[in-house]
Amino acid sequence: MxxxxxxxxxxxxxxxxxxxxxxxxxxxxxxxxxxxxxxxxxxxxxxxxxxxxAALVESDVLGFETPDTGSFRGDLVALVEQIVRLLTEPPGSDIAVTALAAAVRHPELDARRFFADRFARERVIFERAARRGELSASADPLLIVDLLAGAVWIRAVFRGLPLPEGYAEKAVSVLLDGL
Amino acid sequence: MxxxxxxxxxxxxxxxxxxxxxxxxxxxxxxxxxxxxxxxxxxxxxxxxxxxxAALVESDVLGFETPDTGSFRGDLVALVEQIVRLLTEPPGSDIAVTALAAAVRHPELDARRFFADRFARERVIFERAARRGELSASADPLLIVDLLAGAVWIRAVFRGLPLPEGYAEKAVSVLLDGL
Missing domain, CATH: 1.10.10.60 (Homeodomain-like)
Structure with missing residues (x-):
């Protein structure tokens, strides 16, 4: 085709x-x-x-650009901001939220492929950070992505709360600086 | 009744x-x-x-006990372990995952009430930690809960990956100790 x-x-x-x-x-x-x-x-x-x-992974509509701001912190903040837009700005958010929620009951929909495809591109952030010496060898990129993306999902989708100004910086700071 | x-x-x-x-x-x-x-x-x-x-909030089946291990770290680890059980051990996980996913398209289902009710009980962990001097005044309990619960949701539900031994400790350590 x-x-x-x-x-x-x-x-x-x-x-x-x-x-x-x-x-x-x-x-x-x-x-x-x-x-x-x-x-x-x-x-x-x-x-x-x-x-x-297939549409979720291959359409341009939910396209994902790997951020490249020059610093690990900047890249993670940009990543969270992209996820916030994906889950809160229509029409993309209607598509993403509806399709991901449906995938829970319809394994043929294969949300895993969507997440795996994104992670392949998110991973580049961590490879760059490691080369710049900004990331310890024991850091787990998948865990970090899941913490950040998961927080946005719970707050925006399940709690239905707005994402305040500075949310991405604050979430990233918890991870990079500790509590 | x-x-x-x-x-x-x-x-x-x-x-x-x-x-x-x-x-x-x-x-x-x-x-x-x-x-x-x-x-x-x-x-x-x-x-x-x-x-x-109403059943989600009021049934005993998804009951939530606020952990009280004596330390902030211990309480957060126990909290994550409870969330892992909620989202991965049937029959509770079939109920929780199906109902929460359905709430996305059916606002009358009111997942917000389920999350608000849980957070009212999770909050106690942070109040105790603050009294013990284990938590800085600027820490945001809702953000911390969303990071941890969200990571489990993304990994277990969306990625369909197992939660390895020590997952809860590792996730909590990223937050408490930084990357």
Whole structure:
């Protein structure tokens, strides 16, 4: 399939999830919106869960740029700010929050792939910090990413609380400087 | 309603969510299992979301004991271990993960109340630590709880990775000792 057509199918999938929720997402609806035959979509992705899982990783909409600010602290703050935007700024946040919550009950949706793909790019922050001597050899990058991303998820999604000015700096400071 | 009857209704609600997911939860099913008339349930809780929200907070099944180990570090480690059990040991984990994920799309379910109720009890850990001089005045208890609980959620639920031996100690050490 042409990459541009594929991107249109992914866009239609993510738009439909943001609008109608996971239960409202249908391959028929995606086919209609993207002008692609339903059977063509099924040939590439065997279920709506598989389609949404692929769209999450491959669409430009939730694109992730590895921050490169020149310091470990700056990179982590920029990382948290990206996660805050991902989980609080529509329409991206409607897509991300709905799809990730749905993945809990629909393993075919494969949120693991989304997280693994992101982590492959987040990891670069830690490799650079280690080369600059800003990170001890015993530091666990996956744990650090999970602490920061998890705090944003709990506060923004589960508690429904706003993320105050300076939140990213404060969260990163707890990790870098200790309590 | 008699507290014991109410507890039976909550038990039936949580059992049904764990078995059938949020979409499979019905007030009819809860009524049948708990031997209570459907209209009685609706008189107390206007929707299945409201019923599940109340059950999450008030049932004994997801009960939360504030740890009291004698040290701030010990209390935080025990807190993380409780969260790990809540999110990884069935049947409690099926209930908690399914209900919290469903709350994202069903605000009437009111996960905020579940988290606020837990935080009221978690807060005691920080008050004790402050009295013992183990916690600086600028520390933010809500941020600390969100970092720790969030890390467990991302790893166990979204990444589907096991929580290795010593995970709680390691996560707490990042916060208390810095990177």
């Amino acid at each position: 042409a990459p541009r057509k594929q991107q249109e199918i992914f866009d239609a999938t993510l738009w439909m999830v943001a609008e109608k929720g996971y239960d409202g997402l249908t391959v028929e609806g995606v086919a209609e919106r993207s002008g692609v035959n339903k059977t063509t979509i099924y040939r590439w992705w065997p279920s709506k869960a598989a389609l949404l899982g | 008699a507290p014991r009857k109410q507890q039976e209704i909550f038990d039936a609600t949580l059992w049904m969510v764990a078995e059938k997911g949020y979409d499979g939860l019905t007030v009819e099913g809860v009524a049948e299992r708990s031997g209570v008339n459907k209209t009685t349930i609706y008189r107390w809780w206007p929707s299945k979301a409201a019923l599940l929200g």
